[in-house]
Structure formats: structure tokens, C-alpha cells
Amino acid sequence: MxxxxxxxxxxxxxxxxxxxxxxxxxxxxxxxxxxxxxxxxxxxxxxxxxxxxxxxxxxxxxxxxxLQRYTDGPAAYAPRALEEPTARQVATAFLAGSVRATTRPDSPAGCLGVQGSLAAGEPGRGARDTLAAWRDNATSLLQERFQRAVDEGDLPAGTDPGLLARYLMTVGNGIAVQAAGGATRDDLQMVADMALRQWPPA
Structure with missing residues (x-):
């Protein structure tokens, strides 16, 4: 059969x-x-x-x-930065990664996490909320890392970890917007370097 x-x-x-x-x-x-x-x-x-x-x-x-693909790929510099041994090195790696990711010659300029929500109206509310949560999560992870730095004496005792995390995210988001507008990698790295000059001493 x-x-x-x-x-x-x-x-x-x-x-x-x-x-x-x-x-x-x-x-x-x-x-x-x-x-x-x-x-x-x-x-x-x-x-x-x-x-x-x-x-x-x-x-x-x-x-x-x-967005998940972007997080695991071009934006993977962010979780890697958290592994740096000092808070200043975290910030340096985070901003350097932001500059590189937003100015890659083989990719669109700017950041998907920032560009994706610009001018998003009611039809894009779901995506806007997703991106807001995405950025909030990144800020929270930075805050936790900086709190650890305060606890370990790597940052001054009076440092506000949340404010420092928001400061870094604001600079990073600004870099992304400027990159999308045509700013060069060298110009944006100078902005990152200037931001780091305001970093609290150990």
C-alpha cells in the first residue's frame, strides 16, 4: 500500500x-x-x-x-555604556554612542526613538506612547546606575541621580535632533565633550 x-x-x-x-x-x-x-x-x-x-x-x-530591532542594533550602545566602571565613563560612552549612531553614513540621520514621535498626532498616539515609555526606561536605567555611583562614592553625596540621568538624555536627544538636521559628527562630538565638562567631580 x-x-x-x-x-x-x-x-x-x-x-x-x-x-x-x-x-x-x-x-x-x-x-x-x-x-x-x-x-x-x-x-x-x-x-x-x-x-x-x-x-x-x-x-x-x-x-x-x-523599535526592538533598533534597540538591539543601532541603539545597543546605551546598555553597553551602563557597564562602564565609573559614572563619567558611562556618560562618555553614552554620548559618544549617541553621536556615532545618529551620524552613521550607512543609516538614516538622527534617532528612531526621537524622530519616530516628532509631529505625531492622534493617529500616532500608540507609537508616541511606546516611544515615551522607551525613553523613560532608558532614563530609569541611567538613574539606577548613577544612584549606584553615589552609593559607591563615585559621585558626590549630594548628586541627584534622576536629574543627572535626565540631563544626559536631554543632551543625547538634542544630538539626535541636530544630526537629523544635518549636523556633522565632529560638531556633535564637540557638543558631547562640552556637556561632559559640566560633569560633577568624583
Whole structure:
């Protein structure tokens, strides 16, 4: 008796999901959430809307996946900076990473986490809230690291870790906005160096 071969369940995607997500990330990075139309996204990804919805969900779902890819890739300098041995070295690595990530010649200028929420109106509320939480989390991680530095005597006892974290994030976000506006890597590194001159002494 001949055994019947079962047909595979479902159809193969026919596209590289990782590459498609990479291209979506770049579109959101350069155009922001609201500025990125579904046509822009699917054209860059090389897939149909049906394939996009099947593989990634709706536009907001896709944005969240793209943001995670950005966090694990171009923005990975931020968690690495937290591992530096002193608070000043954390700040130096954080700002240097911000300058590099926002001025890479092979990538859109600026930061997806900043550009993504600019001019976001009511239709982009979900993405705006996602990005606000993303930035708040980064600020909290810096605050925790600076609190540890205070506890260890690496920062003066009167230092406000929360204020210091917000200061660093504000400088980093400003670097991203200026990079998107065409500022050069050298110019932005000078801004970072100036910001570090205000760093509290150990």
C-alpha cells in the first residue's frame, strides 16, 4: 500500500523576514511613525500589505518590532555604556554612542526613538506612547546606575541621580535632533565633550 505524502501546512513566506524588518526600521527611522505610509513600508520591505499583516501585524505592531530591532542594533550602545566602571565613563560612552549612531553614513540621520514621535498626532498616539515609555526606561536605567555611583562614592553625596540621568538624555536627544538636521559628527562630538565638562567631580 502506498503511503500518501502530507502536504505542508501553510505557504512559505517567500521573503526574508529579517531583511524586511530591517527595511521597515529604516523607513520609520527616516520618516517617523506618521510619515511612514503603508505604501512606503511595503515598497521598502518588498512585500504586499497582506504579507506584512500576516508576518508582522498592523502598522503599530510593525513599529514596535522595528523599535526592538533598533534597540538591539543601532541603539545597543546605551546598555553597553551602563557597564562602564565609573559614572563619567558611562556618560562618555553614552554620548559618544549617541553621536556615532545618529551620524552613521550607512543609516538614516538622527534617532528612531526621537524622530519616530516628532509631529505625531492622534493617529500616532500608540507609537508616541511606546516611544515615551522607551525613553523613560532608558532614563530609569541611567538613574539606577548613577544612584549606584553615589552609593559607591563615585559621585558626590549630594548628586541627584534622576536629574543627572535626565540631563544626559536631554543632551543625547538634542544630538539626535541636530544630526537629523544635518549636523556633522565632529560638531556633535564637540557638543558631547562640552556637556561632559559640566560633569560633577568624583
Amino acid at each position: 502506498q503511503t500518501q505524502r502530507k502536504a505542508p501546512i501553510g505557504r512559505p513566506r517567500g521573503f526574508d523576514a529579517e531583511e524586511a524588518l530591517e527595511q521597515a526600521m529604516r523607513v520609520f527611522w527616516s520618516q517617523g511613525y506618521e510619515g511612514a505610509s503603508l505604501t512606503d513600508l511595503t515598497n521598502a520591505m518588498g512585500i504586499s500589505r497582506t504579507s506584512m499583516y500576516a508576518a508582522f501585524g498592523n502598522k503599530e505592531d510593525l513599529f514596535q518590532k522595528a
